[in-house]
Amino acid sequence: MAEEVILLDSWVSPFGMRARIALAEKGIKHEHREEDLGNKSDLLLKMNSIHKTIPVLIHNGKPVCESNNIVQYLDEVWHDKSPLLPSDPYLKGQARFWADFVDRKVFDAGRKVWVTKGEEQKSLMEEFIGHLKTLEAELGDEPYFGGEKMGYVDVTMVPIYSWFHAYEVSGNFSFESHCPKLVAWAKRCMQHDSVSKALPDPEKVYEYVLQLRKRLGIE
């Protein structure tokens, strides 16, 4: 049977980017459908009736929701090419732990920075940088979180790099001076076509962020 793979996505979403990177790493042919998040499609509302969020992967008519779940699913079904999770249970557990850290700590702290201003924003930015430094310590001297090769934690984390420019311009500061190893790691990931093609132009992300803050009445 020919595989039918559809990704319901939104260009600026770091969660959508994870699915895009995994699909590209594995060379999976698929149809990409951009959702208007202000006017979600009936298909999205049907396929993710619980959270109503992108990304949703539809594989032969069946939906898989939540980005980390999608990446794990792709890794399990298309396990031969570019494995992302280690096969050893302990290393797999470690990878899941750090992907969860990225989701719950890094992304959450990052999101709060955009919906605040002044001193509150400054303090949240420090918290965000703290989490990035924790990740930097975990990376150590390895080229990737996956070791010698890009893996699951790399795929979950690298999308936020496309948002770094927006943080830097808004806050007039440099990630490179705070987390040089992490920035070097992100640049290393960007040398993969799967990553560089999945991540949008940082200038476009910055424009989006400005609009988001205006819409929320923060600017």
Added chain:
Amino acid sequence: MAEEVILLDSWVSPFGMRARIALAEKGIKHEHREEDLGNKSDLLLKMNSIHKTIPVLIHNGKPVCESNNIVQYLDEVWHDKSPLLPSDPYLKGQARFWADFVDRKVFDAGRKVWVTKGEEQKSLMEEFIGHLKTLEAELGDEPYFGGEKMGYVDVTMVPIYSWFHAYEVSGNFSFESHCPKLVAWAKRCMQHDSVSKALPDPEKVYEYVLQLRKRLGIE
């Protein structure tokens, strides 16, 4: 090599209960160490230096942290007895989706109920019940979330049943009248020794909750 398995735990934690159920389902001999969460052991702080939370499973000296991660790890290493996750990638993805729903929606909403009062608490209780009804719809007419057998989603969800009594006494209401199928499911799970022995006495949980609310200055 003899397996050395230690669980750092706290009796009232639904997250700790998940690990206890999985260990019991698989008949894994282990040492149980109760942590004083007001004065955490050096071992806990060392083994989960990132979150400093229980449960932590220490298998032959190596730590596995975060309850759902621990359950998945136990299921992968001890895969022969009482498999908890399905082997089919789609069903596995579905199980992970619902376990994530339990974590992010059900447990989060439940926790908020305990740290609020009055109208706010009432509205949060309604949100909590709403999530339970979503789960009930997902269960449908199956005996377990895992189908014919107790599985991963059952293990992640059933611990909160030991807290139901505390909700009912505080709110003077009945889960059974709101979610009869879910309560029947919980009672079905309680017929397993692995569950009934892992879950504490609901009266003790209620006393704990009262103390918690006093400590937070809510009562």
